[in-house]
Amino acid sequence: MPAPVATVPAATGFVWTGTLSQGGLILGTAPAGTRTLTLDGRAVTVAPDRRFVAGFDRDAGTQAMLVATLADGRVVQQPLGIAARGWDISRLSSLPKYPVPAPEFARVRPGELAQIVAARRIAAVSDGWRQAFVWPVTGWISTLFGSQRVYANGEAGSYHSGIDIARPTGTTVVAPADGVVILAADHPFTLEGNLLMIDHGMGLNSAFLHLSRIDVKPGDRVTQGQPVGAVGKSGRATGPHLHWSLRWGDAKLDPLLVAGAMK
Template identity: 75%
Template sequence: MKALAAAMLVGMAGIACAAPQAVAPSVPAIRWTGTASQGGLILGTAPAGTRMLSVDGVPVTVAPDGRFVAGFDRDARPQATLSATLGDGRVVTETLAVAPRGWSISRLPTLPKIPVPDAEFARLRPPELARIVAARAVNAASDGWRQRFAWPVTGRISTLFGSQRIYANGEAGSYHSGVDVARATGTIVTAPADGVVILAADHPFTLEGNLLMIDHGMGLNSAFLHLSRIDVRVGERVRQGQPIGAVGRTGRATGPHLHWSLRWRDAKLDPMLAAGEMR
């Protein structure tokens, strides 16, 4: 009996002294939805405790609930790296495959590129560009970036995002930075998402004509060109679906249409990917 009791004590001591098994910490992940393609836009959620997020080294603002938005330029590279630095120092990365796209390229080998602008254009253009740059630098507080974007006007799409002309001697023109919707002058244009007006031209710009810009928050903004009129003012908050102006042909335009462009930071995005099928 004494031998049995001693054996039991030894066994119990062995159990008591056994080292606890180490539990591997869970690996947080960056979650996202949307279109990871050239001209595409994604919405994501950063891991809990993220104190810094970037895409290819470009800082990305993260909302208090961890949500974020990011976009890929028309000429984005085939891969992009999302990187989240956590509060404990760990770094979580995810490599995204950015799908390439085909663009509408028109080759005009007998047509020379548009000639150098005249002196009047050279005088007027710099202050216009300065106003556009200043507007894009505004960081308005808006949650429009969270919404599913809607078409500001419906109709025939006359020019696609990313389309480009190649002129004589292989000279490439600038690619089309938005999507054109052909409609009659005076057709109402509505806000594609909530936002804050950051530019409402008080006179037609040389190229854009009556130009309106709306910041949807988190570095995402829309521009509406060639308007016949603008119905909102700088600093005004607008709601998705609210009338903001009317289609026109002001500025450099061959006919009445709306040019809608969308940007995230410096990346030019395809509005068709953000708004989806036109209904």
């Protein structure tokens, strides 16, 4: 696993901490006078104190570019080297890919996906992104972020977009950072089960899948360490566990890089 980098000041005026790798996240400070900021052409929100957060998808390339446009019209570029990672790839000799969805699945799934997409469009105001994230639950990590199956016909399945932590049903799940609840499913989704999503601000959000119980509702403000639900096995799950995923916009992040090793 890539090691987090210490605070890095650059001659360009950028400063950042975090992990410059696929699935990594950095917390940075933009140069003085920054009016707009982009990462590889994507707009990055900058707080009044010039702080920002940026993440790198599991499949991100090995080079990225931060570009700040200053109030006086100058443009400051900061190249970033993104460390490539190896992923756990399981090659299955006989198991077919998930079959054609049953009619009931095909009927209800579009509505579930629409709720998830709508939730991710909410731009909640929160400073949770500034915090050092904590684990929502601790236990045995049963599936790592980024792992993937390749089926008998050579077709690759979608990769695992979060991290699975095995714990008994009913184990308390807490908020890893301050935030605003943007989705608290009122019924189990077909795959995710009881799904809870929290926006930590600046486009950074968490999703918690397969819960047995959700203790908060949309619009609630939660604080780091506050109980928000309980581990379960709702939806498509073979046993009780918490699936925790993190996203910055469309970039899927590795919670292990963001929260650090369990203590």
